[in-house]
Amino acid sequence: MIQALTPQHLNRIDELHHQLHLTSFVHTQGCETFAFVIEDEVIGFISGLLIDDSVELLNIGIDVNHQGQGYGFQCLKQWIAYLKDRNIKTIFCEVRASNKAAIRLYTQCGFKQTRIRHDYYEHPNEDGLEMRYDEP
Ligand SMILES: CC(C)(COP(=O)(O)OP(=O)(O)OC[C@H]1O[C@@H](n2cnc3c(N)ncnc32)[C@H](O)[C@@H]1OP(=O)(O)O)[C@@H](O)C(=O)NCCC(=O)NCCS
Secondary structure, three states: OEEEOOHHHHHHHHHHHHHHOOOOOOOOOOEEEEEEEEOOEEEEEEEEEEEOOEEEEEEEEEOHHHOOOOHHHHHHHHHHHHHHHOOOOEEEEEEEOOOHHHHHHHHHOOOEEEEEEEEEEOOOOEEEEEEEEEOO
16 A cells, blocks of 8 residues: 655665666655555655646556566556545656556556647657546
8 A cells, every 4th residue: 555655664664666677756846755565665656746736647557577567557546536535636747658567557547648848758759648647
């Protein structure tokens, strides 16, 4: 389940960012990160940034040894439910066009593609897909 980040989680969350080659936003002002914990082990995280009355999903990551077992889905679903409780009904995100696992996950959780940003990403150059979730 998702847990509000505590100082005890930080090393493991840093390790996961490193393992997954993700930029960390944990210390970015306004960013809220949750640890995703299974049987007392942190196996993932999710970070979001509140912008007015919506949230940008900055990052979600699941340890490579635990991917493909539905944990990303659980993590994102729980986070969406948490945001709903806070009356936040719109979530945005940006994803590399080649990141099929993330696109599949977001789609499965109700996100829709809203536009393509050509050559949005560098290293390597790649289109970005903007996706959006609206609470039904
Ligand atoms: C994206 C990520 C969080 C998904 O986590 P996960 O725990 O593996 O996902 P789940 O097991 O819950 O699967 C969710 C859906 O994605 C699909 N999926 C998972 N891995 C996939 C892959 N490598 N290729 C295609 N689809 C994939 C699953 O099949 C599932 O869809 P389905 O039920 O229709 O089969 C994980 O792959 C990850 O940490 N990736 C690296 C970091 C990253 O790219 N984050 C997103 C950008 S910020």
